[in-house]
Amino acid sequence: MAGFEAATAVLPRPGAGEYAARLDPAWGIADKPNGGYLLAVLARAAVAAADGAHPHPLAVSAHYLRAPSAGDAVVTVEVLRTGRSASQVRARLDQGGHACVEALLTLGRLGTQTEPWYDDAPPVALPPEQDCPRMPVRPPGGQFDVHLMGVVEERLDPAVLGFAVGQPNGRAELRGWARLADGSDWDPLGLLVAVDALPPATFPLGSLGWVPTLELTAYVRSVPAPGPLRIRQQARLVQDGRVDEACDVWDSRGRLVAQATQLAGVRVPERPPTG
Amino acid sequence: MAGFEAATAVLPRPGAGEYAARLDPAWGIADKPNGGYLLAVLARAAVAAADGAHPHPLAVSAHYLRAPSAGDAVVTVEVLRTGRSASQVRARLDQGGHACVEALLTLGRLGTQTEPWYDDAPPVALPPEQDCPRMPVRPPGGQFDVHLMGVVEERLDPAVLGFAVGQPNGRAELRGWARLADGSDWDPLGLLVAVDALPPATFPLGSLGWVPTLELTAYVRSVPAPGPLRIRQQARLVQDGRVDEACDVWDSRGRLVAQATQLAGVRVPERPPTG
Numbered sequence: 354m355a356g357f358e359a360a361t362a363v364l365p366r367p368g369a370g371e372y373a374a375r376l377d378p379a380w381g382i383a384d385k386p387n388g389g390y391l392l393a394v395l396a397r398a399a400v401a402a403a404d405g406a407h408p409h410p411l412a413v414s415a416h417y418l419r420a421p422s423a424g425d426a427v428v429t430v431e432v433l434r435t436g437r438s439a440s441q442v443r444a445r446l447d448q449g450g451h452a453c454v455e456a457l458l459t460l461g462r463l464g465t466q467t468e469p470w471y472d473d474a475p476p477v478a479l480p481p482e483q484d485c486p487r488m489p490v491r492p493p494g495g496q497f498d499v500h501l502m503g504v505v506e507e508r509l510d511p512a513v514l515g516f517a518v519g520q521p522n523g524r525a526e527l528r529g530w531a532r533l534a535d536g537s538d539w540d541p542l543g544l545l546v547a548v549d550a551l552p553p554a555t556f557p558l559g560s561l562g563w564v565p566t567l568e569l570t571a572y573v574r575s576v577p578a579p580g581p582l583r584i585r586q587q588a589r590l591v592q593d594g595r596v597d598e599a600c601d602v603w604d605s606r607g608r609l610v611a612q613a614t615q616l617a618g619v620r621v622p623e624r625p626p627t628g
Numbered sequence: 629m630a631g632f633e634a635a636t637a638v639l640p641r642p643g644a645g646e647y648a649a650r651l652d653p654a655w656g657i658a659d660k661p662n663g664g665y666l667l668a669v670l671a672r673a674a675v676a677a678a679d680g681a682h683p684h685p686l687a688v689s690a691h692y693l694r695a696p697s698a699g700d701a702v703v704t705v706e707v708l709r710t711g712r713s714a715s716q717v718r719a720r721l722d723q724g725g726h727a728c729v730e731a732l733l734t735l736g737r738l739g740t741q742t743e744p745w746y747d748d749a750p751p752v753a754l755p756p757e758q759d760c761p762r763m764p765v766r767p768p769g770g771q772f773d774v775h776l777m778g779v780v781e782e783r784l785d786p787a788v789l790g791f792a793v794g795q796p797n798g799r800a801e802l803r804g805w806a807r808l809a810d811g812s813d814w815d816p817l818g819l820l821v822a823v824d825a826l827p828p829a830t831f832p833l834g835s836l837g838w839v840p841t842l843e844l845t846a847y848v849r850s851v852p853a854p855g856p857l858r859i860r861q862q863a864r865l866v867q868d869g870r871v872d873e874a875c876d877v878w879d880s881r882g883r884l885v886a887q888a889t890q891l892a893g894v895r896v897p898e899r900p901p902t903g
Contacts, residue, residue, distance in 0.1 A: 372732045384646045411870070412891045414841035416716050416732045418709045433730055434693045439842070441691050443718075443730065455708055455718065457691045457730055459842050470896045471833055471866040473800060525748060530798030538739045558746055567714070567734050568687035570845040572872055572891045574865060589847060590884050591746040595686070596845055597887060609865050612872060613691075614889050616687045616734075616847045 356504055357543055361390070362399045363428055370430040372398040374446070378423035379504050380546070383497040385420045388566045388615075389549025392453050395428060395444040398421065398479045399458045399544075402430035402623045403440040407460035408543045414458035414570040421448040429448065436594045438462075463541055465580075471478045474601065474609040477585040479510055486511060488541045488552075495516070505550050506532045513557055521559040523626050525588035527551045530581045539604070544570055549601045550615035555596055555619055556586035558626035564617040571613040580605025591626075594618055609621055631779055631810045632818055638673045638703060645705040647673040649721070653698035654779050655821070658772040663841045663890075664824025665776075666729050668817045670703060670719040670735045674733045675817075677797055678707035678715040681733035684816045686714065689845040690731035698722040699841070708802040711802045713737075738816055740851045744883075752860040754785055760769040761786060763827075768792070780825050788832055796834040797899050800863035804825045805856045813854045814879070822857055823875045823888035829863035830871055830894055833901035839871065839892040846888040855880030866901075869893055 360380050363372035372501040374397075380390040396410040405558045426448045433441045439461040446454040479485065485508035490498050509529035531547055532537065539547065548571045553564040588596050596619045601612040632861040635655050640649035701723045701725050708716045713800055714736040715876045734892040754760065759784035765773050783803035790797045808814065816823065821845045828839040858878040871894045877886040 355763075360776060370675070412691070413690070414732060414843060414845055415688070416689070416708075416734055418716055433691075433727055441693055441730070452708055455732055456717070457689060457692055457732060457843075467868045469865055469867040469899050471800060471830075474864040535903055555746075567844070568689060568847075569734075570689055570843070570889060572843075572889075574867060574870070574872075588746070589749040589887075592744040592849060593742045595849070597849075612864075612889075614845060614847075626746050 357533060357537065361542065362391045363394065363401060363513050365570060371403055372401065372428040372430065374426045374428055376421060376423045379500050381423060381501060382445055382499050384422050386423060386548065387501050388417060388547060388569055391446060391472040392545040392569065392571065393419045393609050395454065395456045396458060396542055396545055398430050398481050399444045400460060402432055403435065403460050406435065407462060409461060409463040410458055410545065411461045412459040412572050413456060413545060415454050416453055417566050419451055419453045421446065421453040437516055437574040441618045445587040452500060462571065463576050466538055467575065476583050476603040476607040477528050478527060479530060479583055482508055482581060485509055487610060493614050501550060503541065504534050507535045507550060514558040521523050521557045524560060525554045525558055526585065527554055527557065528585040531584055532581045539577045539582055541573050541576055543600060544546065544573050544577060544611040547584060547602050548611050550585040551584055554586045554598050555591060560619060560621045562620045567616045569615040569620060571611060575610045576608045577604035578606045591619060594620065629863060632808060632812065636668045636672045636817065638669065638676060645677055646745060647676065647703045647705065648796045649701045649703055651698045651701050654775050656698060656776060657774050659697050661698060662707060662776050662821065662824060663692060663844055664821040666721060667731065667820040667846065670721055670729065670765040671733060671817055671820055672718045673705050675716040676734060676902040677707055678717060678735050681710065682715040682737060685733055685736040685820065687734040687735045687847050688731060688820060690833060691843050692729055692841050694726055696721065721888060726899040731786045732835060738848065738851050742850065749876065751858050751882040752803050754803060754805060754811055754858055760784055760804055761789065776825060779809050780810045782825060786882050791831040796832045800829045800833055800885045801860065802829050802832065803860040807856045808860055814852045814857055816848050816851055819848050819851065819877060819886040822859060822877050825884050826859055829861045829873050830844050833892060835896045837895045839894050841890050841892045844888060844890040846886060848886050850885045852879035852882055853884045855892040866894060866896060869895065
């Protein structure tokens with residue numbers, strides 16, 4: 354079993370709709386699992402509960418209550434409705450008796466070869482992969498490890514990387530390539546990690562603080578083709594301690610395969626964005 | 629009590645966390661309540677259950693299971709967590725013993741006078757209100773009434789209205805002005821209607837069919853200033869019978885006050901988009 358499959362595996366428990374999960378420290382930052390990784394764990398349990406009829410997440414919305422730590426957790430799933438083309442499911446992740454993430458999922462079956470009827474989502478332009486620096490597990494001067502960068506090989510466009518050397522460009526957009534570091538291919542569940550794998554789009558604004566996700570919604574549009582993903586993360590409004598981020602993900606054919614939005618908390622410096 | 633407040637009123641019932649609602653046919657299409665209006669009813673109950681600590685919806689995600697009809701419904705609310713700055717709530721709307729909409733809400737308190745720290749969301753350009761035709765309750769040649777256009781005074785930019793006269797422009801964007809027809813001002817709950825009040829962004833593609841929402845996520849960013857809203861609705865990918873739509877809403881000061889995405893079902897003609 355490849356790294357991602359093992360890290361998101363769930364095991365049925367005796368209780369109705371209950372699954373055991375073990376949150377893997379490799380898919381997080383310091384000892385906190387990544388929010389997209391938690392979505393993938395929830396989706397794995399939801400697909401199991403829907404009993405194979407609808408193997409793919411189409412739309413997933415999660416509200417984050419408490420950040421769990423790496424280690425044992427329980428996912429409780431309730432199938433709300435099973436239809437012909439979709440199942441709708443509620444899933445919750447608990448740890449130590451505390452609810453950590455609550456999510457709603459619409460599951461279905463994604464096409465692999467479908468042609469778009471209308472496509473106004475051209476892939477983001479990027480330099481070749483080898484010209485984009487790989488994100489390190491321990492950023493220069495960083496206080497903790499971004500373990501996720503060990504299992505996801507992420508290469509950002511040098512044009513957006515000024516923030517890493519104290520020269521933020523003042524534009525809330527990050528973009529780059531992503532592969533699974535163990536060489537396995539992305540799948541629909543993996544895309545739930547991809548939509549939350551880039552650094553916060555507030556970094557190029559000179560705001561380098563932690564950005565805890567309040568809500569994350571992801572739509573998965575196709576089974577991704579083998580090869581690297583292109584990912585773009587953008588923010589539009591930072592206000593009142595909150596920021597919106599929109600993430601688009603294209604596969605190696607240049608198809609939009611996932612899109613997501615999140616609302617996150619943010620602490621900003623008193624001075625306006627630099628750039 | 630103004631029209632919108634009355635139409636979204638909820639009354640506590642004896643059961644724990646239960647509220648009675650009466651879905652108003654004025655806020656729908658044919659006999660089906662609008663999806664944004666249903667969100668507002670759910671949010672009204674969620675705010676009541678959170679007991680006034682957090683009076684505004686910050687992030688709302690809903691999955692639509694069955695379209696309810698106008699008439700009596702029950703909203704069941706469970707408060708998942710109450711924190712200092714936010715409460716997180718689950719809410720479900722049932723009618724006739726069937727679950728119709730399940731939603732997760734993060735509630736808080738919006739600023740009224742906050743200045744953005746970073747704002748890359750300029751308001752959509754529109755001709756003056758009086759130069760934009762008001763959307764009728766019964767479209768020319770239509771088979772049913774869009775009652776919502778009676779309570780929301782919606783005026784679309786003539787440049788996007790070709791679809792209404794059989795000349796779709798081939799670009800999946802609609803934009804226009806919106807006021808509450810009874811003259812009352814928009815409030816944060818009303819913005820949940822505004823993000824789902826425009827016709828489908830697929831209409832300018834020559835696809836005039838119904839677009840049932842599967843999932844809708846809305847972020848409310850500010851208490852809107854008095855006056856008309858500017859609304860833009862865009863779609864990017866129509867594929868596999870599904871379309872994404874992104875909606876942005878600005879108040880009369882030109883501030884982004886709400887933003888939303890939805891994933892909806894769509895039936896398209898066999899021929900490619902016209903325009």
